[in-house]
Amino acid sequence: MSDRTLLVGPFNRVEGDLEIRLDVADGRVSAAYANSPLFRGFERILLGKQPQDALTITPRICGICSISQSAAAALALAACAGEQAAPEGARIAALLHGVENLADHLTHFYLFFMPDFARPEYAGRAWHDRAVARFTALQGSGLRAATEARAGLFHIVGLLGGKWPHTLAIQPGGVTRAPTARDKVRIGADLRAFRRFLEAELFGAPVEDFAALDGAGALDRWAGGDAGLFLSIAEDLDLAALGPGPGRLMSFGAYPGPEGTVFARGTWEAGRIGPLDPGDIAEDLSHAWMLGEAAHPEAGQTLPDAAMRAGAYSWCKAPRLAGRTMETGALARQAVDGHPLGRALAAEGGVRARVAARLLEIARTQIALEAMKAAIAPEAAFMRPLALPRQGAGAGLVEAARGALGHWCRIEDGRLASYQIVAPTTWNFSPRDASGTPGPVEAALVGAPVGPDEDTPLSVQHIVRSFDPCMVCTVH
Amino acid sequence: MSQIETFYDVMRRQGITRRSFMKYCALTAAALGLSPAFVPRIAHAMETKPRTPVIWVHGLECTCCSESFIRSAHPLAKDVVLSMISLDYDDTLMAAAGHAAEAAMRDTIERYKGNYILAVEGNPPLNEDGMFCISGGKPFVEKLRYAARDAKAIISWGACASYGCVQAAKPNPTRATPVHQVITDKPIIKVPGCPPIAEVMTGVITYMLTFDRLPTLDRQGRPAMFYSQRIHDKCYRRPHFDAGQFVEAWDDENARKGYCLYKMGCKGPTTYNACSTVRWNDGVSFPIQSGHGCIGCSEDGFWDQGSFYDRVTDLTQFGVEANADKVGLAAAGVVGAGVAAHAAISALKAAQKKTQSSKEEA
Numbered sequence: 001m002s003d004r005t006l007l008v009g010p011f012n013r014v015e016g017d018l019e020i021r022l023d024v025a026d027g028r029v030s031a032a033y034a035n036s037p038l039f040r041g042f043e044r045i046l047l048g049k050q051p052q053d054a055l056t057i058t059p060r061i062c063g064i065c066s067i068s069q070s071a072a073a074a075l076a077l078a079a080c081a082g083e084q085a086a087p088e089g090a091r092i093a094a095l096l097h098g099v100e101n102l103a104d105h106l107t108h109f110y111l112f113f114m115p116d117f118a119r120p121e122y123a124g125r126a127w128h129d130r131a132v133a134r135f136t137a138l139q140g141s142g143l144r145a146a147t148e149a150r151a152g153l154f155h156i157v158g159l160l161g162g163k164w165p166h167t168l169a170i171q172p173g174g175v176t177r178a179p180t181a182r183d184k185v186r187i188g189a190d191l192r193a194f195r196r197f198l199e200a201e202l203f204g205a206p207v208e209d210f211a212a213l214d215g216a217g218a219l220d221r222w223a224g225g226d227a228g229l230f231l232s233i234a235e236d237l238d239l240a241a242l243g244p245g246p247g248r249l250m251s252f253g254a255y256p257g258p259e260g261t262v263f264a265r266g267t268w269e270a271g272r273i274g275p276l277d278p279g280d281i282a283e284d285l286s287h288a289w290m291l292g293e294a295a296h297p298e299a300g301q302t303l304p305d306a307a308m309r310a311g312a313y314s315w316c317k318a319p320r321l322a323g324r325t326m327e328t329g330a331l332a333r334q335a336v337d338g339h340p341l342g343r344a345l346a347a348e349g350g351v352r353a354r355v356a357a358r359l360l361e362i363a364r365t366q367i368a369l370e371a372m373k374a375a376i377a378p379e380a381a382f383m384r385p386l387a388l389p390r391q392g393a394g395a396g397l398v399e400a401a402r403g404a405l406g407h408w409c410r411i412e413d414g415r416l417a418s419y420q421i422v423a424p425t426t427w428n429f430s431p432r433d434a435s436g437t438p439g440p441v442e443a444a445l446v447g448a449p450v451g452p453d454e455d456t457p458l459s460v461q462h463i464v465r466s467f468d469p470c471m472v473c474t475v476h
Numbered sequence: 477m478s479q480i481e482t483f484y485d486v487m488r489r490q491g492i493t494r495r496s497f498m499k500y501c502a503l504t505a506a507a508l509g510l511s512p513a514f515v516p517r518i519a520h521a522m523e524t525k526p527r528t529p530v531i532w533v534h535g536l537e538c539t540c541c542s543e544s545f546i547r548s549a550h551p552l553a554k555d556v557v558l559s560m561i562s563l564d565y566d567d568t569l570m571a572a573a574g575h576a577a578e579a580a581m582r583d584t585i586e587r588y589k590g591n592y593i594l595a596v597e598g599n600p601p602l603n604e605d606g607m608f609c610i611s612g613g614k615p616f617v618e619k620l621r622y623a624a625r626d627a628k629a630i631i632s633w634g635a636c637a638s639y640g641c642v643q644a645a646k647p648n649p650t651r652a653t654p655v656h657q658v659i660t661d662k663p664i665i666k667v668p669g670c671p672p673i674a675e676v677m678t679g680v681i682t683y684m685l686t687f688d689r690l691p692t693l694d695r696q697g698r699p700a701m702f703y704s705q706r707i708h709d710k711c712y713r714r715p716h717f718d719a720g721q722f723v724e725a726w727d728d729e730n731a732r733k734g735y736c737l738y739k740m741g742c743k744g745p746t747t748y749n750a751c752s753t754v755r756w757n758d759g760v761s762f763p764i765q766s767g768h769g770c771i772g773c774s775e776d777g778f779w780d781q782g783s784f785y786d787r788v789t790d791l792t793q794f795g796v797e798a799n800a801d802k803v804g805l806a807a808a809g810v811v812g813a814g815v816a817a818h819a820a821i822s823a824l825k826a827a828q829k830k831t832q833s834s835k836e837e838a
Contacts, residue, residue, distance in 0.1 A: 063540025
């Protein structure tokens with residue numbers, strides 16, 4: 001078979017637009033180039049605005065992870081003022097954020113990732129009939145159940161945040177809604193309903209059982225629910241070996257509350273967990289249609305190169321930690337947090353690991369949310385009066401469903417003088433940097449099998465979707 | 477067109493019972509504010525009319541409209557509306573990908589020429605020949621024009637498609653442009669909001685599929701049934717506004733008492749939408765109920781009207797409200813005059829606002 005180049009895209013069932021160019025040699029991908037073809041210019045729109053308007057503008061970057069953007073903006077503004085949110089307000093913000101991330105994982109599994117296994121190309125496989133019944137796009141029974149469970153879960157955000165997407169309740173000083181004892185009961189009911197869905201449909205067992213899995217061996221034996229169906233598909237198609245990441249994972253730490261974060265901050269490499277210094281982050285622009293030099297987001301700019309110069313191929317900047325690519329997402333969070341199954345999956349590192357880590361995180365987040373709910377103290381203060389300074393700078397680092405999200409802002413004369421956003425998919429789907437090192441997804445695609453008649457290779461679909469890309473966040 | 481199934485055929489194929497179908501018709505009539513006499517009409521239309529194909533495309537946007545749509549609490553929306561319109565083409569939710577997806581869109585357009593509804597989420601950026609939003613190797617604006625050419629009507633979902641929304645906020649780096657400024661030869665219905673309320677979305681689409689025509693629109697092209705009242709008009713905190721009881725700071729005593737958020741920058745008095753009646757997330761709440769003011773996301777150019785936390789200062793309705801209250805104590809005939817004056821002043825105010833914003837752009 002002769003060498004050829006494929007242009008794969010648009011990718012449907014990912015959030016936003018994505019196009020990937022593949023060089024194929026001997027039936028395998030030899031090089032990949034990820035292009036984020038959508039640019040809106042949020043970082044430019046924010047300049048000169050009143051600082052607190054970032055709370056309304058940045059969530060509009062993404063309709064799926066709007067609370068993550070909201071939480072990062074609130075933290076960044078609080079940091080500008082050198083303050084922190086009221087502790088109980090932080091707990092409610094964490095609860096809102098956890099609900100959104102949990103719902104995103106569910107959307108990814110049922111609406112975006114699994115429908116690929118219902119494709120006719122897989123007809124004849126032992127699991128295909130079940131996959132078709134459960135996961136056919138727009139129709140499968142699993143999709144319907146998940147959509148319904150998700151809408152029910154979002155009642156919590158409706159209650160505490162007024163509306164979703166684009167909730168306004170999270171502020172630098174806390175949250176605008178002080179939950180009452182009655183709200184607490186209703187949140188409990190919504191969480192119990194969601195737990196019933198997880199245990200009946202997704203895991204086929206108590207969520208605690210899945211959260212207690214301690215390694216790849218225990219995971220292999222799991223047969224319950226849609227999780228079990230996924231694992232048997234993964235075994236049949238050897239998804240564990242497909243699409244390995246860079247072997248370096250990074251998490252900003254998720255859900256800061258009065259008792260600390262729920263999932264720890266740090267890095268993971270070759271089985272070792274280490275500290276993370278956000279000062280080591282820099283965005284490289286060598287292969288992006290952006291003007292300027294590589295810079296830390298505090299000093300970064302967003303100047304689109306209207307000439308779309310040759311040599312560059314994406315609107316996406318290339319963030320690096322100490323000059324190296326990092327993968328971010330649920331896999332990173334669970335490994336960095338030191339969960340035994342998370343660490344085992346990090347060592348495995350492929351498509352199966354990413355999806356299984358999300359399942360693990362679904363189970364653990366459900367448990368964490370129940371604890372947050374139980375700790376709500378309705379009589380407490382949920383907002384601290386907090387005046388934004390005329391001058392100041394700060395960063396808000398959070399964990400969106402898809403991974404590490406950072407906002408860096410600077411206020412001058414009471415207006416936003418700089419605002420830089422680095423989203424999880426910016427890390428995962430970054431283009432090459434000045435040294436020519438490909439981004440995590442570009443590297444993960446190398447070696448993926450491509451059939452002679454395939455022009456939209458299935459392996460590529462699985463690998464790309466295993467990262468759960470959110471392309472509108474990527475470039476913003 | 478005889479080969480196209482009816483709505484009812486599609487529903488039966490999806491395993492929906494006759495009983496559920498009738499329930500759906502009844503609830504649809506209620507949701508649209510129609511009398512029970514319309515129920516048989518809706519049922520008849522669905523049994524006899526070929527279903528209307530829908531193509532749903534995405535430009536510069538954040539997918540919040542789709543997110544809102546799939547959470548609709550609309551009667552049986554998950555089972556009925558989705559299968560009924562069956563989204564012949566949808567970027568975010570469909571099964572196909574890549575070239576197969578492009579082909580699916582071409583096929584749908586060819587097969588249902590002149591007979592499908594084009595639903596647009598997001599908008600096309602026109603700077604640099606549209607290069608800021610590329611879909612399938614071509615600028616989104618081309619895909620939009622191509623899909624619009626043979627569409628029966630167009631739905632502009634959300635503030636993006638209707639007005640430009642956040643990416644069109646100053647300085648509008650990509651020259652993001654609302655749909656009606658690009659497509660000028662088709663009936664367009666605007667369903668603004670960021671995102672629009674799910675029930676409003678399903679309500680509009682159900683109306684169009686059932687009655688095969690656009691609902692009554694206001695002069696901005698929005699469906700009057702959902703956009704004819706201000707948030708303020710039906711806000712449950714309105715009595716506190718009238719009584720002069722306001723939240724002065726976040727989470728203060730007044731906030732806990734649920735006083736009016738006007739002083740915290742609430743744009744409810746100048747925003748036309750159904751949030752305070754239909755509410756969000758299955759009717760659970762809406763932003764004002766969560767203690768945060770309305771930001772006016774269903775109004776044109778709401779991004780560039782000053783800070784979201786600044787008080788609305790051009791609100792001359794203040795005087796009108798006071799008058800209306802006083803008038804309320806007087807004779808009924810005078811009340812009628814007061815209401816008419818109120819409406820006239822509101823309309824005048826809106827017209828002034830429009831001139832101001834167009835001057836600013838000039």
